[in-house]
Amino acid sequence: MSGTAAQGPRLRASLDGIPTYKPGKPAGADSFKLSSNENPYEPLPGVLEAAVAAAGSFNRYPDMAAVELTEELARRFEVPAEHVALGTGSVSVAQSLVLATAGPGDEVIFAWRSFEAYPIITQVAGATPVPVPLTGDEAHDLDAMLAAITPRTRLILVCNPNNPTGVAIRRPELERFLAAVPGDILVVLDEAYREFLRDEQVPDGVELYRSRPNVCVLRTFSKAYGLAGLRVGFAIAHEPVATALRKTAVPFGVSQLAQDAAVASLRAEDALLVRVQALVEERTRVSAALREQGWPLVESQANFVWLRLGERTVDFAAAAGAAGVIVRPFPGEGVRVTIGETAANDLFLSVAEAFRKEV
Numbered sequence: 280m281s282g283t284a285a286q287g288p289r290l291r292a293s294l295d296g297i298p299t300y301k302p303g304k305p306a307g308a309d310s311f312k313l314s315s316n317e318n319p320y321e322p323l324p325g326v327l328e329a330a331v332a333a334a335g336s337f338n339r340y341p342d343m344a345a346v347e348l349t350e351e352l353a354r355r356f357e358v359p360a361e362h363v364a365l366g367t368g369s370v371s372v373a374q375s376l377v378l379a380t381a382g383p384g385d386e387v388i389f390a391w392r393s394f395e396a397y398p399i400i401t402q403v404a405g406a407t408p409v410p411v412p413l414t415g416d417e418a419h420d421l422d423a424m425l426a427a428i429t430p431r432t433r434l435i436l437v438c439n440p441n442n443p444t445g446v447a448i449r450r451p452e453l454e455r456f457l458a459a460v461p462g463d464i465l466v467v468l469d470e471a472y473r474e475f476l477r478d479e480q481v482p483d484g485v486e487l488y489r490s491r492p493n494v495c496v497l498r499t500f501s502k503a504y505g506l507a508g509l510r511v512g513f514a515i516a517h518e519p520v521a522t523a524l525r526k527t528a529v530p531f532g533v534s535q536l537a538q539d540a541a542v543a544s545l546r547a548e549d550a551l552l553v554r555v556q557a558l559v560e561e562r563t564r565v566s567a568a569l570r571e572q573g574w575p576l577v578e579s580q581a582n583f584v585w586l587r588l589g590e591r592t593v594d595f596a597a598a599a600g601a602a603g604v605i606v607r608p609f610p611g612e613g614v615r616v617t618i619g620e621t622a623a624n625d626l627f628l629s630v631a632e633a634f635r636k637e638v
């Protein structure tokens with residue numbers, strides 16, 4: 280056996296610098312998980328029934344074209360069915376978008392801090408991440424993002440509202456930005472938290488996409504629709520982007536359970552949106568209580584709040600964990616805390632109050 284073979288297969292050297300995606304810590308039986316922006320509600324009975332019915336045929340491959348779900352989405356958003364591209368959660372659609380646009384030598388711009396998968400999927404494609412720091416108000420610095428464009432830029436990821444800060448970009452700013460981006464650069468509006476938005480000045484990405492061939496929208500069933508565990512997300516994109524997505528996606532990536540549950544969720548949308556409204560009201564309550572406690576808080580339009588804690592981030596996460604609430608720390612920066620069930624939110628608020636008094 281040669282020396283090289285004994286060391287095992289040779290992997291791409293560039294992977295060494297790429298971190299693995301870190302999910303929120305799982306919750307123990309006696310703690311609340313507020314670290315992954317999940318929906319705290321159990322599946323609606325009708326949605327569960329649809330998934331259970333599909334489970335009866337999981338010896339078969341799913342419908343790869345996902346005809347029913349695609350048509351349902353196309354109807355709902357009033358777009359051609361060919362413009363809908365599904366994936367194994369919107370993170371995999373985001374990865375397909377990177378693979379479709381950028382390779383070695385190409386650049387992908389995104390705000391930072393933002394969704395932690397962006398630099399990972401960029402580097403997995405062999406492309407170069409160009410993170411652009413958020414403003415002091417935790418918002419996208421769109422002027423700096425424009426200034427970061429080079430002849431090598433292929434893709435710009437815009438997270439609206441932003442994960443983990445919750446801050447959303449309003450219409451005039453976003454329209455000005457889109458008008459200034461060269462038409463050969465794809466702009467992805469990642470609207471994973473869209474349904475939690477209540478600021479009417481924030482535009483709907485689907486409306487922005489309609490007249491702009493280089494703009495596409497990313498949505499997910501994981502958050503407002505409560506299907507995180509089933510893994511289904513989608514893009515709405517013009518040709519040829521949508522066609523490219525169908526090429527770069529892993530075949531059969533959306534199970535029949537996921538497809539059927541997603542269709543049932545769209546049909547049960549009214550009931551699901553009542554739950555979303557309850558979470559938005561909890562967000563308002565939690566935000567007001569935090570401000571009352573003296574926390575400087577930016578306004579979140581998503582299903583989480585952001586506490587900029589700097590050096591005290593890890594201590595806060597540990598204190599929360601000890602009290603039975605798992606939050607998401609970004610060491611040196613802050614913690615993101617999902618809005619969950621009332622009891623979980625109350626426990627988080629009591630941790631925040633005690634921590635605030637200590638310092």
Ligand code: PMP
Nearest residue numbers: 368369370394442471499501512
């Ligand atoms: N985009 C953003 C901004 C997110 O925060 C997340 C999940 N944390 C995703 C995409 C991916 O979600 P999923 O793959 O579950 O659709």
